[in-house]
Amino acid sequence: MLDKKRRDGSELYKDKKDLVSRINLIEKYGTNDFNQWLLKKLKLQQGEKVLxxxxxxxxxxxxxxQVTNNIVGIDLSESLLREAKKRIKEFAxxxxxxxxxxxxENIPFKENTFDVVTxxxxxxxxxxxxxxxxxKQVLKPYGRFLIASPPDDTSREMVEMHYRVAKYIPPQYQPGSSDLRKEVLPVAKKIFCNLSLELFVNPIVFPDVETFMEHYMSSTLYVQSKEWCENLLFRMKKEAQRVFAERGNITVTKKVEALKGYKRGLV
Ligand SMILES: C[S@@+](CC[C@H](N)C(=O)[O-])C[C@H]1O[C@@H](n2cnc3c(N)ncnc32)[C@H](O)[C@@H]1O
Structure with missing residues (x-):
């Protein structure tokens, strides 16, 4: 069982700026686009109903x-939902x-409602x-799902930089794949069929120390370590300057694992 703080996303991301800043920087400096990759993997069709x-x-x-107008989004965070509505108004x-x-954990829709759940x-x-x-309940028969989560070695370069400086990885820092492979996959095997795991790799190339630091400060690695590690920010910035001077940029390789599967038909 995961600890409560980790399960409650709204508690972990008390300051929503952290999450939004992290997502925006990945979109801006990423080499590959996760959302486009996701669209291809889902093979989403016009008119399909997505949750x-x-x-x-x-x-x-x-x-x-870009493909369908039949979309429902759920989240526990009021402020992120407001931000989503604002972005939809602007970009769609x-x-x-x-x-x-x-x-x-308690989705308020009838059985057999969605073609796709992510x-x-x-x-x-x-x-x-x-x-x-x-x-399983809300998917239509033969409907498909996709669950995406970072594997343990995602952002390896940043984790190594942090460790060189802090000599400490907070126990709550678990990027996620153990959940996907150890927790989600065994459950999925019992419920769904045609399961597959796919890997998305995205090197994020930060053009300067400041943007890298912005990303680091929005990560749970920093958020969960700052009370424990003295002068963490100051020392991390020095480490970032050292890496930047050596390589001319700071690259952090993000990885995402996606578990895909189908609901069985009416047998
Ligand atoms: C890291 S964010 C990912 C947001 C979005 N999928 C993306 O990739 O940009 C995790 C989201 O899960 C939400 N969340 C956490 N626990 C939840 C729950 N039990 N039910 C619904 N949403 C939850 C958080 O509020 C947060 O918006």
Missing amino acids: DIGCGNGSQILAYS PGKDFVLIRENG CNFAIYYMNEKEVMTEI
Whole structure:
């Protein structure tokens, strides 16, 4: 069982600026685009009804809106839902999606409602078994799901820099794949069929020390270590300057693992 703080995303991201800043920097300096990769993997079709669990500020919803207008997003955070509505108004004007404050562990939709259900970078805040059971319930027969989560070696370069400086990795820092492989996959095997795991690799190339530091400060690695490690920020900046002087940029390789599968038909 995960500890409470980790399961409650709204507690972990008390300051929503952290999460939004992290997402924006990845979008800006990433070499590859996760959302476009996701669209290809989902093979989303026009008119299909999609549910995005833990939709945050709507990054994936905006991607899905390139293909379908039938989208529902749920999240526990009121402020991220507000941000999502604002972004949809700006980047997908005229589109009217359902965005509601609901818990992924208790999805308030009827059986057999959705063609596709996704949960990106959010399953580790929830009870995996409960979410998977809910997904099965609301998916139509032969409907498909995709759950994306970072593997343990994501952002390896940043974790190594942090460790060189802090000599400390906070126990709560678990990027997620152990959840996907150890917690989600065994449950999924019992409920779904045609399961597959896929890997997305995205080197984030930070052009200067300041943007890297902004990213680091928005990460849970920093958030969860700052009270423990003296002068952490000052020492991390020195380390970032050293790496930058050596390489001319600071690259952090983000990885995402995605578990895909289908609901069985009416047998
Ligand atoms: C790291 S963010 C990912 C947001 C979005 N999917 C993205 O990739 O940009 C995780 C999200 O899960 C939400 N969350 C955490 N626990 C939740 C729960 N039990 N039910 C619904 N959403 C939850 C948080 O509020 C947060 O918006």
